[in-house]
Amino acid sequence: MTGMTERTRIKMADVLAGRRRGGLLLFFGPAVIASVAYMDPGNYATNIEAGAGYGYRLLWVVLGANLIAMLFQALSARIGIVSGNNLAELSRMHFSKPLTLAMWVVSEIAAMATDLAEFLGGALGLSLLFGWPLIWGMGVTAIVTYAILLFERGGFRPMELVIGALVGIIGASYLIEMFIAPVDWSAALIGLGTPDLPDARALTIAVGVIGATVMPHAIFLHSGLTQDRARSHGIAEKRRIVRFSNFEVIIALAVAGMVNIAMVIMAASAFHQGHASVAEIETAYHTLTPLLGGFAAAAFLTSLIASGVSSSVVGTMAGQMIMQGFIRRRIPIWLRRAITMVPAFVVVLLGVNTTEALVMSQVVLSVALPVPMIALIYFVRHRGVMGEFAVRGPLLWLAILGAGIVLALNFVLLWQSAGLSVPGLPA
Template identity: 75%
Template sequence: MQDLTLKTRTGMTRVLDGSARGLRSRLLFFGPAVIASVAYMDPGNYATNIQAGAGYGYALLWVVLVANLIAMLFQALSARLGIVTGKNLAELSRDNLPKPLVWVMWAVSEIAAMATDLAEFLGGAIGLSLLFGLPLMAGMTITAIITYAILMVEGRGFRPMELLIGAMVGIIGLSYLAEMLIAPVDWSAALAGMTSGAMPDAAALTIAVGIIGATVMPHAIYLHSGLMQSRATPRDDSDRRKLVRFSNIEVVLALAVAGMINMAMVIMAASAFHQGHAEVAEIETAYHMLTPLLGAAAAGAFLTSLIASGISSSVVGTMAGQMIMQGFLRFHVPIWVRRAVTMIPAFAVVAMGVNATQALVMSQVILSIALPVPMIALLVFVARRDIMGAFRPGRVTLTLAGLGAAAVLTLNFVLLAEAFGLPVPFL
């Protein structure tokens, strides 16, 4: 999965030994965090961000910012684990944990991969069905074909895949830049929303729980460690330090872009819907109301970003699922098998006539159940000196990671309690 061309590998080696310098050479190391960042702008985020902006204007932008900072920390730790150990998180779990626990982790992670694919498939399918007036099942089929075609690009080397996914992230970003230029944004209120830390009421807290609790995606934690494990071959600890430094820079930049796109979703919804249409909470409703409120260009940009998000995140979800299965089970999985394993449940849900938005909510609940598995495993492994050696993170980093994990897992528990109708204090 990690095939890079000889030219790319040679260029990386020259950077590591100091014979090549400059921005162009450093860009050879960029790509893994861009791919992982797709998980933070997938269709599952759209409904929550729209609901936050429509219902509370700019007031919850600070929640998106905090969620993004937590995501940066965990993706950086995942990348570090792959660089230092040469193994991905699934492989380390398989090699270091009791076998019964490994089987449970694999089963939970497979279910999470299916839930991830459900949300991503639905996002692309909803976008295509709205754009071309197609039935949802037809949109699903087209999304599946496009996704499989993109996955075949990986046979030409991993760098083209990174560039293709990066281009889709660019499309999503440009679409929301266009939204920002079209929408009547109150930038002073938006800045205040990013820094206020205010929580307007209990219902806003529920939405904030949804934003943070579903931020760190299980498959992204697994995937990033795998993307880094054999991307460049470090000769010694000096090379590893350079790789960790390059990775940290890329994580900050890629996740900053993802965070800005999520903020742009909230800002667009706040500008278009908050005054007079605060009840908007579904993707389809948001699209149909954008045309009369902001014009066809805004609605078109929204659909373009949704389709690019659905397709790119579906590709990334398949890559992560393949890595998880191979890491836990020790054998190669053909890409068509991996595609079928996660695609069939998504088609089954749509065939049963389940409401698309309800299906998205259901997928987020399943992801909330699965998240503790990779999150806790990652913290355990990066804190072990026998695994990380001199690259074990410092006490401050581990403390922040522990606090971040506690916050995210607590909020995921709240999400689950709400989903199953259990009483939750303060909500």
């Protein structure tokens, strides 16, 4: 994205040069946009299933996934700021052509799986709220997301403000839910701090939660949002931008993490006792009305619609950046929006259960996730790319550990998909 007023550029330059105090909000935006990926409708599907089926026992998975996401988003932003290139561009510049093409194909599949979840979620929320056929909801979602994407023509600031407003709606909706739902806070605290996987199904849901939380396209996108957002002169100014970025990532991803935790808590408090089989968004909505009242159910759908629309916009932006970075091609926004909508329409026309499609899309994302994670680790430690900003020591090992956990869970998922049981976990 391009476009910034000269007045804003002068203010940012003054902050970086030390001529102006504060100014942190001038640098806010990239992490806010990226954080939307961590509150998309796929999160709703996996978090509802986790909370309804296992109460507060899988909250630690949500917390751990969010911490991993926080680290990788900070590293992604760091690469864009320091190198002036996004992750897809660096991959094309440093890897062989066959490897680059393979990475692009996997990333495009992940982008389509992402958009499936986001687009279906927004359409489903509209369908339930207004009693429309799902196809009508999909049509309205398509129009609204395309209209928001047109804000990009005015530069990144208008887009950041629109996305920020939608994030605010999601957060406010779940804040309302927390006041209405009968939460067992002591059990929630235990669930946050006590790793527990009761059975093989819990493991499958845990992998889905991680796939819905740590998003491949968000890792690619964040590096692109920061690569030319603020002009720096010298190492000291670049270091200041990295510090501002890290602070923004912590705040934005902490908000996203609290929303995800609130989703599980709401599902656990409302459904686990007596409605543990609730695993679909539609069922959750219809069950919420008699349990917590129409206001709670409406807040739930409002947040789902805001989530679907905002994350679908961000997913389209990421898809453009991935294609342009890997193969130097850019297609019109309307065409990419149309292409990425096709799987959602196919799913609906085939009669596939929408929540099941959402959960499976998150599993696909989890399998695709090692591509940007491994590439990111490779480049953040590369002195030729990062210079003195190359990551070393404990931070690098934490990133390797995070990627290792995701890779191990992916292997277990494939093991389960082959019909094999996981030792030590009941079926």
